[in-house]
Amino acid sequence: MEWISWVGYLAASLTTLSFLPQSIKVIATRNTQGISGVMYVMFVCGLVMWLIYGLLIDDMAVSMANLLTLVFALPILVMTFRRG
Amino acid sequence: MEWISWVGYLAASLTTLSFLPQSIKVIATRNTQGISGVMYVMFVCGLVMWLIYGLLIDDMAVSMANLLTLVFALPILVMTFRRG
Numbered sequence: 001m002e003w004i005s006w007v008g009y010l011a012a013s014l015t016t017l018s019f020l021p022q023s024i025k026v027i028a029t030r031n032t033q034g035i036s037g038v039m040y041v042m043f044v045c046g047l048v049m050w051l052i053y054g055l056l057i058d059d060m061a062v063s064m065a066n067l068l069t070l071v072f073a074l075p076i077l078v079m080t081f082r083r084g
Numbered sequence: 085m086e087w088i089s090w091v092g093y094l095a096a097s098l099t100t101l102s103f104l105p106q107s108i109k110v111i112a113t114r115n116t117q118g119i120s121g122v123m124y125v126m127f128v129c130g131l132v133m134w135l136i137y138g139l140l141i142d143d144m145a146v147s148m149a150n151l152l153t154l155v156f157a158l159p160i161l162v163m164t165f166r167r168g
Contacts, residue, residue, distance in 0.1 A: 014127070033117040050092075
C-alpha cells in the first residue's frame with residue numbers, strides 16, 4: 001500500500017534530520033559536555049558502513065539518507081573530541 | 085552475495101549500539117548539558133515511526149533494531165528534559 005511507504009519516509013526523515021539541531025547546537029555553543037564521544041565514533045562508523053551497504057546493494061535511499069546523516073553527525077564527532 | 089548482508093548487519097549493529105554508551109553516560113553522570121532535546125524528540129518520534137513501519141511491512145529486522153534503539157534513546161530523552 002502506498003501510505004505504508006510514507007510511514008517509512010516520515011521515519012527516515014525524522015531520524016535523519018534529528019541530528020541537524022544537535023549539530024547546530026554543538027557548533028553554536030561549542031558545548032559538548034554530556035555528549036558521549038564513544039557514541040559518535042560508533043555512530044559515524046555505522047553511517048559509513050550504511051553508506052557502503054547502500055552503494056553495494058545499489059539503493060539510493062539508503063545511501064543518500066546515511067550520507068546526509070553523516071554530514072550532520074561528523075561536526076558533532078569532531079567538536080566532541082576537539083573540546084574533550 | 086552473502087558478505088554484503090554482513091556489511092548491513094555491521095552497519096545496523098553500530099548505529100543501534102552507539103546509543104548505549106550515551107544512555108549509560110547520561111544515567112551515570114546526570115549531565116545532559118550540550119545534548120539537544122530537540123534532537124531526541126525528533127529521533128524518538130522517528131524510531132517509533134520506524135517501529136510501526138517495520139510492523140506494517142512485517143520486517144522483524146527493522147522492528148527489532150528500532151525497538152532496541154528506542155530502549156537506549158528513551159532514557160536520554162527523559163533525562164534531557166528532567167535536567168533541562
